[in-house]
Amino acid sequence: MRRLKAESIFTPKGNSVNEKMYVPRSELETAFIKALRKPKHIIVHGESGCGKTWLYKKILAERKIKYEVLNAATVNTAGSISNAIRALTARLTPFETKSYEERKGATASVGVAKGDLQHTRKYDALPLEPYLELIRILYRNAGANDSFLVIENLEHIVKDEKLVRELSSILMYLDDSEYAKYKIRIILVGTTSNLRDYFSKIDSSQTIINRTQEIPEVSVLLSADAKALVKRGFFDLLKAKCLVDPAKGFDEGYLLNAISWFSANVPQYIHELCLELALEIEANNYIITNELYTQCLRNWVQEALVSExxxxxxxxxxxxxxxxxxxxxxxxxxxxxxxxxxxxxxxxxxxxxxxxxxxxxxxxxxxxxxxxxxxxxxxxxxxxxxxxxxxxxxxxxxxxxxxxxxxxxxxxxxxxxxxxxxxx
Missing domain, CATH: 1.10.10 (Arc Repressor Mutant, subunit A)
Known part of the structure; x- marks a missing residue:
């Protein structure tokens, strides 16, 4: 039997959405789709590993909406949001022309043969405000259609009041005519709940709140969905089998319950734990035993949780x-x-x-x-x-x-x- 590779099924840190292992969450998807149609910035929040990135990537891809990602973790290194935006702009346009030349001709007739003398003057283009320069590029790359700047890992910003103020200034450009014509909005993605409460620290908090909308929390999966995800991965896609051990109470139901419990139904941890087990059973003819499950659980915990x-x-x-x-x-x-x-x-x-x-x-x-x-x-x-x-x-x-x-x-x-x- 030709099987899929374990790492193509269980993808804890996949850059793209694994459609076969995507768990639909209709309430969240509906809320996000509605938010896309409203003229406000969008806040997507939830605990780490719960599927925030998969949610926006899937919906934006389905609707063929272009976006670029700014990782807020780079802000600390860059020193400011503006510097991080400049770095993103440089990555998007590494060879962008920053100056132009003007050539003029003049006729010479005294003491020399009649002809044209060429004079060249070089003009340096005045630098644009960093965010304005970025959204002009995004607008061009999107073919003048609506597009988004996604700011990921927002938790790296909200604890610094100076950065919150800088971010607030950018959010305020939403309905400024010079910026609004480029049809760029921002999707704020982070683990922090009630993000708009953090804007209450600044003077224009109410104005910022009026320019943002927060969809429901991207939370852990329901236990039933978590178990269905594990079952789909192991038994539908990987074609594995579970060896029943009556003496220890181990069977398929036990396995599904255990993975749901020890992953706390966090999608990323489900994928991590399942990948650990899936790689191990390759050498056991794709048969899951109680001993293999126990050892893989210990291995995953010792690797993933040792810091805690x-x-x-x-x-x-x-x-x-x-x-x-x-x-x-x-x-x-x-x-x-x-x-x-x-x-x-x-x-x-x-x-x-x-x-x-x-x-x-x-x-x-x-x-x-x-x-x-x-x-x-x-x-x-x-x-x-x-x-x-x-x-x-x-x-x-x-x-x-x-x-x-x-x-x-x-x-x-x-x-x-x-x-x-x-x-x-």
Whole structure:
């Protein structure tokens, strides 16, 4: 049987959209398509690896809309957004003419043979404002049709008030006649939620808000969609088979549930974990066994999450603590499916999971969450309005699921070693 290559099916960092593995999300796609038709800049936000880039690339490609990407991560190196724009412009037009020559002829008749003398003067073209120069190029490349400048990784900008002000100035050009005639709008893409709240720090915040529109968050997949994605990749496209192991409860359903759980339904992590397993089963006649799955899961966790291990350990209570409240809180928020949570939601869930150790006691969950959101290596962060929390990175949620296990029939938490945990 001729099979597709594993890396053509599972593409965690693919530059192009893998149509066969694309998960349609009708609400998001509809919202984005509507936003394209409105005369405003567009904000696309969501946790890292959840499919923001795939979403806009797929929709823009389907509608044959041209765009160029400015990676905001380059702004720190460039020193400013304007410098990053200049670098993008230079890449798009490396041999653009920056000056012109004027030649004039004059008739000579005194003391020389009659004829023309040629005089040349060279004029340097005045440099355009960087953003104006860029959008003129984008307009030309798009054949005078609507096109977009996509600013990716916006989280590299929003924490610097100076850069936010510079970005705001660019967004203000939306309905300036000199800029608007080039029919270029901006798509802002980043992990930060409620991006427009960051513009409230500047004087013209309301004006900026009126020039932007935010589509719903590009979030993690639903569990059913995540499992369907794994099943399509392994069993429909790769033609793999799952070897049932009744003694260990391993079968296709177990595999799909486990990958959904340990990836936290983040599309990028699903692809990473599945690619790890897909490459391994090539040497096993494309048969997935419990042993192969377990080893590949460990390999992926140790590669993808090792940077979060020290961060997590810094916040955990001692293993010897009888009712390690902080461990209970971290365990509880690790189980929450939504990206954001409030202190009250955490307390309700914690009391439900640990009824004996919480009965009749004041838990002071807000204080614990604030501790987890502070220090040099926080696990969570407050939302811009400060009323809710979310994980700093989805990997931290996966780490909580990886090393924290509730003891059977007890209200205690066991902290597993980083390289030994596997239960879900």
């Amino acid at each position: 291990n020290t961060r997590m350990e810094a916040h955990l209570n001692s293993k010897a603590t009888k009712h390690a409240r902080r461990n209970q809180v971290i365990f509880t928020i690790g189980l929450i499916s939504s990206n954001e949570f409030s202190a009250q939601e955490v307390e309700d869930s914690l009391r439900n999971r640990f009824p004996d150790s919480t009965y009749g006691k004041t838990l002071n969950i807000p204080a614990i969450l604030n501790e987890l959101a502070s220090g040099n290596s926080p696990l969570i962060r407050k939302t811009p309005k400060g009323t809710r929390f979310r994980f700093l990175d989805p990997k931290i949620k996966i780490m909580a699921r990886w090393i924290l296990v509730k003891d059977e029939g007890k209200d205690t938490i066991t902290v597993k070693k980083f390289d030994e945990s596997i239960k879900f």
